Amino acid sequence: MKTLLKKTILTAALILLLPLAGIAQESSMKSFWIHEDVVKPSMVMEYETVCKELVSNMKKYNITEADFIVSTLSGSRYLYVGGISNMADLDKKVFSTLAEKMGGDAMSDLFKRMDKCYDIEHDYVIHLDSDLSYMPSGMTQTPEGKNYRKFHYLYITPENRDIVKEKMKAIKALWASKNSKVEYRVYKSGFGTKGEFYMVAVAAKDAVDYAVSAKENQDLLGEEGKKIMGELYKNLLKYEEYVGEMRPDMAYSPSN
Known part of the structure; x- marks a missing residue:
């Protein structure tokens, strides 16, 4: 979930791809940004503990920039699914308010604990x-x-x-x-x-x-x-x- 924080999908690159995003604007389509963590099997319990701690803090401070559902797949894959209106939504600073409320060091430490739990992560749109x-x-x-x-x-x-x-x-x-x-x-x-x-x-x-x-x-x-x-x-x-x-x-x- 580290990428969800750092937003490594660059807006400049996305702008070049906006014609491809037209499909999301059709009346029959709704677009979702997926962040996927492939968690080490031995670290599943630790990963879920940290993620629930993150969500607990988001609820505590009622962070309005985020809204997502979560699905797990076989192979210790965790998918975070959030709706987007357009490609520009991918550049929103999802955790900026949380960092202010929790304190930058506290949130950074939380994500460092999470980073130990996986080696692979993906971001994509469906x-x-x-x-x-x-x-x-x-x-x-x-x-x-x-x-x-x-x-x-x-x-x-x-x-x-x-x-x-x-x-x-x-x-x-x-x-x-x-x-x-x-x-x-x-x-x-x-x-x-x-x-x-x-x-x-x-x-x-x-x-x-x-x-x-x-x-x-x-x-x-x-x-x-x-x-x-x-x-x-x-x-x-x-x-x-x-x-x-x-x-x-x-x-x-x-x-x-």
Whole structure:
């Protein structure tokens, strides 16, 4: 989370990439800045202790510059997800007020403790695509009582970009026609990601709930579902799947 403090994504570089950010301005898109820490397995407990201490101080002083949710993925990956209106938001000094309230030395010491817990961190932007997402109960990243996550990464190339999108539209139409109970959100890769992809996030109560729902949905969609999913997968560059969990105990929102 050190980069979240130091803001190493340079504004000058981002300005050059503003034409690429136009996708975030479409009415069906909402953009998010992701900060990812890949924590050493032996340091997970220490890392979470420090992060919760940081969040506790943010709550104490009601820091208004920050607002994020947190998800953990297999492989000790921690993702901090915050909404942005435009690329210029990436240059905001998220922790300047906290440094004033806590004292620069105290906050610096806290981040030094955190730095020992990981060697790898990433920053990138993704875009929530409501046109491709299927959430008839209402769009939300945090469905109540469903902190378990399955993240499906569908990697694509410029050559097959259009056909993959069309297949994903067809899948949503099939889900809707069958009144499927399995909802999902679709995110499109943006600035700073490793390759071009769609990420499909599915929420459930736990692993058992996910497995049961997936099987019921498969039966509901039948052969038509198998066919269209097969058409999608054969046009992908590659596919990856990760188990995750939302961490409300590590998230932060200002009180007003």
